[in-house]
Amino acid sequence: MSSPKRLAQLLSAHNTRPLFDSLEAFLFDCDGVIWKGDKLIHGVPQTLDFLRSKGKKLVFVTNNSTKSRRQYAIKFQSLGLSVTEDEIFSSSFAAAMYLKVNNFPQQNKVYVIGGEGIIEELQLAGYTGLGGPEDGEKRVQLKSNFLFEHDKTVGAVVVGLDPDINYYKLQYGTLCIRENPGCLFIATNRDAVGHMTDLQEWPGAGCMVGAMCGSTEKEPIVVGKPSTFMMEFLLKKFQIDTSKMCMVGDRLDTDILFGHNAGCKTLLVLSGVTTQSTLQDPSNNIQPDYYTSKISDILELLGQ
Amino acid sequence: MSSPKRLAQLLSAHNTRPLFDSLEAFLFDCDGVIWKGDKLIHGVPQTLDFLRSKGKKLVFVTNNSTKSRRQYAIKFQSLGLSVTEDEIFSSSFAAAMYLKVNNFPQQNKVYVIGGEGIIEELQLAGYTGLGGPEDGEKRVQLKSNFLFEHDKTVGAVVVGLDPDINYYKLQYGTLCIRENPGCLFIATNRDAVGHMTDLQEWPGAGCMVGAMCGSTEKEPIVVGKPSTFMMEFLLKKFQIDTSKMCMVGDRLDTDILFGHNAGCKTLLVLSGVTTQSTLQDPSNNIQPDYYTSKISDILELLGQ
Numbered sequence: 001m002s003s004p005k006r007l008a009q010l011l012s013a014h015n016t017r018p019l020f021d022s023l024e025a026f027l028f029d030c031d032g033v034i035w036k037g038d039k040l041i042h043g044v045p046q047t048l049d050f051l052r053s054k055g056k057k058l059v060f061v062t063n064n065s066t067k068s069r070r071q072y073a074i075k076f077q078s079l080g081l082s083v084t085e086d087e088i089f090s091s092s093f094a095a096a097m098y099l100k101v102n103n104f105p106q107q108n109k110v111y112v113i114g115g116e117g118i119i120e121e122l123q124l125a126g127y128t129g130l131g132g133p134e135d136g137e138k139r140v141q142l143k144s145n146f147l148f149e150h151d152k153t154v155g156a157v158v159v160g161l162d163p164d165i166n167y168y169k170l171q172y173g174t175l176c177i178r179e180n181p182g183c184l185f186i187a188t189n190r191d192a193v194g195h196m197t198d199l200q201e202w203p204g205a206g207c208m209v210g211a212m213c214g215s216t217e218k219e220p221i222v223v224g225k226p227s228t229f230m231m232e233f234l235l236k237k238f239q240i241d242t243s244k245m246c247m248v249g250d251r252l253d254t255d256i257l258f259g260h261n262a263g264c265k266t267l268l269v270l271s272g273v274t275t276q277s278t279l280q281d282p283s284n285n286i287q288p289d290y291y292t293s294k295i296s297d298i299l300e301l302l303g304q
Numbered sequence: 305m306s307s308p309k310r311l312a313q314l315l316s317a318h319n320t321r322p323l324f325d326s327l328e329a330f331l332f333d334c335d336g337v338i339w340k341g342d343k344l345i346h347g348v349p350q351t352l353d354f355l356r357s358k359g360k361k362l363v364f365v366t367n368n369s370t371k372s373r374r375q376y377a378i379k380f381q382s383l384g385l386s387v388t389e390d391e392i393f394s395s396s397f398a399a400a401m402y403l404k405v406n407n408f409p410q411q412n413k414v415y416v417i418g419g420e421g422i423i424e425e426l427q428l429a430g431y432t433g434l435g436g437p438e439d440g441e442k443r444v445q446l447k448s449n450f451l452f453e454h455d456k457t458v459g460a461v462v463v464g465l466d467p468d469i470n471y472y473k474l475q476y477g478t479l480c481i482r483e484n485p486g487c488l489f490i491a492t493n494r495d496a497v498g499h500m501t502d503l504q505e506w507p508g509a510g511c512m513v514g515a516m517c518g519s520t521e522k523e524p525i526v527v528g529k530p531s532t533f534m535m536e537f538l539l540k541k542f543q544i545d546t547s548k549m550c551m552v553g554d555r556l557d558t559d560i561l562f563g564h565n566a567g568c569k570t571l572l573v574l575s576g577v578t579t580q581s582t583l584q585d586p587s588n589n590i591q592p593d594y595y596t597s598k599i600s601d602i603l604e605l606l607g608q
Contacts (some may be wrong), residue, residue: 037448140467140506142467142500142501145501147504148504148506162471163444163446163471165470166470170507171507174506174511190518192518192520192521196446197446197447197449197450198448199450199451200479202446202471202478203515204518204519206521207478207516207518209518210519211511211515214494214507214510215496215511
């Protein structure tokens with residue numbers, strides 16, 4: 001028999017104040033929490049301004065690897081939000097930091113199945129990324145006597161969301177992992193699907209990572225949520241006890257699980273991919289501490 | 305404690321005659337057994353002629369789904385081997401037969417991530433295949449207000465090796481499986497890699513299947529080896545006890561496992577992807593009954 005699940009509490013006028021007072025930092029997922037596609041979610045600017053005015057630290061933790069932190073800061077600014085690069089923790093940054101903290105040699109190259117954001121974060125960390133967008137239009141020749149060559153100095157393959165996925169990249173990454181001794185296989189994240197456009201969901205990084213698992217027969221090191229790898233950096237940077245942090249997200253299996261894994265409080269918002277019926281379905285084993293429809297509910301419930 | 309493994313015996317002048325006399329049918333894998341890429345393996349024509357002259361039934365069971373049985377018969381002929389369509393069991397044929405024996409409605413469509421062989425076998429079985437090669441050059445537009453439409457009458461997605469894999473096909477197949485109620489997810493096979501060219505290995509159907517598992521969070525029905533689905537047809541057709549059949553292949557995890565699962569004798573040949581050291585490595589848990597370097601060794605060991 002499994003132990004009874006502690007069910008999520010709806011955020012209310014009664015429980016919001018004690019929660020708010022106990023917290024020093026808010027960790028926000030972006031897509032489905034701050035914005036949806038290119039559209040800001042209602043009440044976000046006022047909520048972020050209020051939290052800052054009360055001295056709360058704000059951190060943005062996103063599994064989306066298509067952008068670098070610099071590119072994310074530009075996106076925040078374009079939506080009228082003043083967020084700085086060092087408040088942003090993207091899985092593209094996490095991939096580069098994973099290599100750095102593990103003393104990955106700078107003379108070794110990194111093959112990228114994914115977007116420009118990963119290439120840029122690798123460069124900022126002093127590494128040379130191959131592949132990425134520049135291999136998007138490459139095609140292979142499956143004919144006799146053709147040998148597909150790959151760089152033997154590649155010591156890691158980083159796989160993230162890649163809408164330009166093709167057989168050339170899959171063969172390149174597979175050869176590196178199968179044939180270059182000790183080559184690392186790093187996944188930015190394994191989200192099954194995501195809102196690549198505002199109207200529907202599309203295959204996420206979990207799709208490209210699954211392809212590479214299938215051809216290499218290996219499992220990746222995951223650096224994005226729900227892995228707590230990024231939490232190491234957050235803790236060093238902010239020196240705040242995890243029990244005084246609240247992870248706010250729209251996904252149970254990444255955001256809320258990440259919060260649980262890290263020992264944070266957790267708040268699910270229903271402004272993204274998760275519905276109330278999914279949350280309350282008996283098959284769901286991941287319960288946040290609290291849930292509410294959108295982050296600006298905090299303002300309202302505190303009487304602001 | 306696990307039970308001790310019964311190690312494979314090297315085929316010899318001593319054990320070949322009793323094995324040969326006990327068998328009524330030989331089931332051959334093709335790639336790495338009959339040919340490698342477009343090159344016939346040494347001694348194959350004489351061996352097949354000899355087996356036929358002694359009244360042995362020959363069956364060719366391949367996981368490669370890129371061709372239909374008709375296209376395989378043409379390949380055999382082009383290499384100077386007279387093999388008929390009804391001696392060939394490809395995973396493309398198996399996918400179509402799986403739908404047929406499960407009374408899949410003919411008015412429902414089938415979306416294909418894979419080659420022309422699957423589309424052709426579906427047509428021969430009376431089904432309408434969408435996708436496949438004709439979606440190879442299609443691209444998606446990840447922009448605001450763009451809605452990717454899919455056919456709501458698709459009731460099955462068949463995934464095989466697809467060197468023209470792209471995000472369009474992945475999104476199409478993912479939408480069908482996630483959104484069309486009861487839509488089947490069928491994999492021709494899950495081979496990690498294969499000799500798509502004679503000089504090296506390339507990602508196999510396991511790569512495309514892994515991608516779809518990643519985005520749909522579902523596991524497929526596998527119809528190729530090591531699944532014994534095709535064995536139903538073989539048994540109906542040939543009325544031979546499986547203990548009088550020998551599965552001859554170059555892969556432990558598909559061919560030899562298929563033979564074991566079906567209750568056949570098994571013979572591993574070292575003319576394909578498996579080396580003697582892989583076979584004899586302590587980490588290998590799949591032992592054939594016999595092994596030898598290539599199928600023509602049978603002739604030599606019988607003194608022909």
